[in-house]
Amino acid sequence: MPQIQERARTETRTASCQCGAVRLELTGKPIVAATCYCQSCQQAGQGFEALPGAPTVVGADGGTPYVLVRKDRLAWLSGSEKLGEHRLKPDSPTRRFVARCCNAPIALEFTRGHWLSVYSDRIAAEERPAAEMRTIVGDRPAGIELPGDIPNYRTPSGKFLWRLLTAWAAMGFRAPPIEATKGYAG
Known part of the structure; x- marks a missing residue:
């Protein structure tokens, strides 16, 4: 058992922007994908995609894939000064970090x-965990049918919330x- 716990603690992934200037190291097993x-x-996501040279964020089915990680298990390796912050409303408790170098x-x-949701496509394919569930599927665009390959939840599920709670308890x-960033003008 100690070997399994040690391996989970030392598992690392790197997330980066398109040009590689901004890099983030994620240590340990993700909370959930x-x-x-x-x-x-x-x-x-649609707003980000409209920026010059920006990558696709929202899938054709309306979903945005994330890997959720504990905040105490991440470190900015490079480029944090290139990060901008975007909020849909000025007082929103949700902020998105965008690499200003490549949008x-x-x-x-x-x-x-206590967690950070990293856009899955920012993690190299060979390090990226597969999605385990789809959440808030009631908001997907009209006419989109989702496959049954993984659970599809209309709201955040008990399993999703349990994973967040157990990670928080472990912390x-x-x-x-998370370190402050300069305002994002996007």
Whole structure:
């Protein structure tokens, strides 16, 4: 058992922007890999995609894939000064980090939470965990049918919330801050 725990703690992934200037190291097993269909993720993703040279964020089915990681298990390796912050509303507790160098969204943070949702496509394919569930599928675009290969939840499921809670407990019920970034003019 100790070997399994040690391996989970030392597992690492790197997330980066398109040009590689911004890099983030993720250590340990992710909380969950999920695809979100909420209106906010669709709206923000479509806005990012309209920026010059920006990558695709929202899938053809309206979903945005994320890998959720504990905030105490991430480190900016390079380029954090190139990050911009985007909020759909000025007082929103949700902010998205975007690499200003190449307009690539990197991650989403619920500022009061203990996790960071990294855009899955920012992680190299060979390191990227497969989505385990789809969440808030009730907000997907009209006419989109989702396959049954993984669970499709209309709202955040008990399993999703349990994973967040157990990660928070493992962190001693702390929510470390993420370093501040300059305002994003996107």
